[in-house]
Amino acid sequence: MRLLVLAAGLLTALVSQAEVAYVSNEKSDTLTLIDVDKLEVIDTLEVGMRPRGIIFSQDYKYLYICASESDAVQVMDLATHKVIHNLPSGEDPEQFALHPNNRHLYIANEDSAVVTVVDTVDRTVIAQIDVGIEPEGMAVSPDGKWVINTSETTNMLHWIDASTHELVDNTLVDQRPRHVEFSKSGEKVWASAEIGGTVDVIDTASRELIKKITFKIPGVHRDKIQPVGIKLTDDGKYAFVALGPANHVAVIDASTYEVLDYLLVGRRVWQLAFAKEQSLLFTTNGVSGDVSVIDVEDLKVIKTIKAGRYPWGVVVKP
Amino acid sequence: MPAVANAKALNIDVIYVQQSSNQAAQPLLLKKTPGNLTIAGAELAIKDSNTTGRFLKHQYSLSGVTGDNSEEIVAALKQRLNGQPAILLTDLPTTTLKVVADLALANSSVIINAGEADNNLRVSQCRGGLLHTLASRAMLTDAMAQFFMARRWREWFVISGESDADKAYAESINRSAKRFGAKITEQKTWSFDTDLRRSAQREVPLFTQGEDYDVVLVADESDLFGNYIPNNTWLPRPVSGTHGLTPTTWHWALEQWGATQLQNRFYEQFGREMLDKDYAGWLAVRSISEAVTRTQSNDPKALYSYLMSNDFELAAFKGRKLSFRPWNGQLRQPIPLVHPKGLTSLSPQEGYLHPSTDLDTLGFDKPESRCDMAY
Structure with missing residues (x-):
């Protein structure tokens, strides 16, 4: 038995390396790489100016980086950690989402009120879609049918048909919508309104509001509760919402929409990412310049890791 | 362009009322006051609102009534209003604003003052239907x-x-x-x-x-x-x-909370920096368009009631939601302290507490205001 365990352990060690969290640092123009087992920084990589949104290709060969002030989406080869080329991105790319076809990248161009669709293989712009003022949050439904963009000053979710690249509907939400996240099944959409201080849960089929979630933290003024990043566990149990300058992450029961707890993290918490099969949650804390690590089972913050200046986005490579 | 379900087509005309003498004097002739101060901000907000409006079938426009003195302005405005309620954005000195208010509020108009910082307008001469987006001197x-x-x-x-x-x-x-x-x-x-x-x-x-x-x-x-x-x-x-x-309503060096995007849009359109009254003009039109979006109405009275209600909140690049004080119609907002080339601080300062919001530690609080806000 012991031999078997040892052998299994050896095998795991051989086939898988440790997971790595990639954190974009908006004001130091770098990525911080964190070893998820050791919870230690293992590398810092220089990238374009003002890196914000980051995502992996589905095969984890590439990392796409919105280098906002370089007006480019950079493509990093994860084997070498070199930026191999830029994609045409439109002006000031901030956030983006990758279609399940692993090919079409939907980019929110904050300064020019459009969503740019880029073919990552041909490296060409295949469509630009007019949306509201200051497009920000982007998500693609798991079935690849819907693309949703949020516009921060128009205060809407814009529903784009992924097959035609036409804008087909708009949903009004509270002030300054920042982030949208589909549930695993794609049946629901969670959208945060930063200045409104709310999270809307919307039914994808009818595009009707199911529930408006509000937050209340003792000792924190309601104006400081500013929801941004959202992550949902695949088992449908929890939703986590980063509350910005309230310095807490809200834990929500994803079926009853009841707020279960508020976890104290670093200052101005913005984006979130799961690691280790969703047993850990990483948060980027802009003002304190660090990353908090939450144990998802115990709902406790277990570690704080120093990152660069103004960590913005985070993704984890398994 | 597809609209939100059940959207009703609406036209929203904002009338801009300006007295030329309310533009800052230029005694030393070197530093010029832009000729389109205040109205530039309003124009940008009209453009922003039309971007949003196309999803809702709402069309915004701005037209002007200007003059050198209150007689000229009142005469022109009277003709323009023709007894109808209207949405007015003003850049007027207190004396003219008072006669304009007498005229326009009689027909249930809504007036937003974006050009006069006079404390009296927030303490003794405030009135129902009159809102202020420029910060008061207080x-x-x-x-x-x-x-x-x-x-x-x-x-x-x-x-x-x-x-x-x-x-x-x-x-x-x-x-x-x-x-x-x-x-x-x-x-x-x-x-x-x-x-x-x-x-x-x-x-x-x-x-x-x-x-x-x-x-x-x-x-x-x-x-x-x-x-x-x-x-x-x-x-x-x-x-x-x-x-x-200097404490001010707005300054070009503000870049936090997405302000960079607003500053860029303004600079791109007008080729100059956004000044305090420009921002107040932008706030005025954005407040109106926010009220139109949420109420699906262009009736000035309905818009005013919504703006003064607890439901109204506005994201305006100052890091928190803004709203109007019901006792004097002043928009609550953080105030930047700036020097010519940068931001030094932002008030309210930490530790100044207030039972409802620390923003009410700036300017006239409810007990200090002596206005009848009946509308």
Whole structure:
């Protein structure tokens, strides 16, 4: 038995390396790489100016980086950690989402009120879609049918048909919508309104509001509760919402929409990412310049890791 | 362009009322006041609102009524309104604003003042239907006073010009001193009629001799002498007020909370920096369009009720939601403290608490206001 365990352990060690969290640092123009087992920084990589949104290709060969002030989406080869080329991105790319076809990248161009669709293989712009003022949050439904963009000053979710690249509907939400996240099944959409201080849960089929979630933290003024990043566990149990300058992450029961707890993290918490099969949650804390690590089972913050200046986005490579 | 389900087509016309003499004077002729101050912000907000409006079938437009004096303006406006309710955005001195309000509020119009900081309009001359997006002088001097108290600059030397506006600013400084517990060691009026440009280094040190002070406060809204006070004071002290470290509704150096995007849009459209009254003009139109979006109405009375309700909230690049004070129609907002090339601080300062919102520690709070807001 012991031999078997040892052998299994050896095998795991051989086939898988440790997971790595990639954190974009908006004001130091770098990525911080964190070893998820050791919870230690293992590398810092220089990238374009003002890196914000980051995502992996589905095969984890590439990392796409919105280098906002370089007006480019950079493509990093994860084997070498070199930026191999830029994609045409439109002006000031901030956030983006990758279609399940692993090919079409939907980019929110904050300064020019459009969503740019880029073919990552041909490296060409295949469509630009007019949306509201200051497009920000982007998500693609798991079935690849819907693309949703949020516009921060128009205060809407814009529903784009992924097959035609036409804008087909708009949903009004509270002030300054920042982030949208589909549930695993794609049946629901969670959208945060930063200045409104709310999270809307919307039914994808009818595009009707199911529930408006509000937050209340003792000792924190309601104006400081500013929801941004959202992550949902695949088992449908929890939703986590980063509350910005309230310095807490809200834990929500994803079926009853009841707020279960508020976890104290670093200052101005913005984006979130799961690691280790969703047993850990990483948060980027802009003002304190660090990353908090939450144990998802115990709902406790277990570690704080120093990152660069103004960590913005985070993704984890398994 | 597909619209939101059940959207009703609406036209929203905002009438911009400006008295040319309300544009800041330019006595020294070098620093020009942009000819489109205030209206530029309104124009940008019309454009922003139409971007949103196309998803809702809402079409916004801006048209102007201007004149050199109140008679001209009232005559033109009377013709324009023809007894109908309207949405007005004003950049008018108090005297003209009062007659415009008498005329327009009689027909259930809504007026948003984006050009006059007069405290009286927030304390005794406020009225139902009249809103203010430009910060009052009291909000500005309170913002400055909180910063001084946080820095422990408790003893103030005040220099005021002779104009009514300067006296009003100095009065506001006195009110803030009392409110936050500062001591005014000396208050002097600048009455020199000479051009200081060649003699400041000789005159100002002598003028600012006196009992020790922590900071010199200047009240010179028309730029007659204030520019020559910093670095020329008898004691080496910071200068603040209308010059030096200045509290203002808006400044081009603000970049947090997405403000960069607004600054970029403004610069792209007008080729200059966004100034305080431009921002107040932008706020006025954005408040209206937010109310139109949420109520699906273009009726001025309905819009006013919504703007004054607890439901109204506006994201406006200052890091938190803004709303109107029901007791005087003033938009609550954080106040930046700036120097010509950057941001020093943002008030309210930490530790200034208030039962409902710390934003109400700036300017006139409910008990201080003596207005009848019936509408």
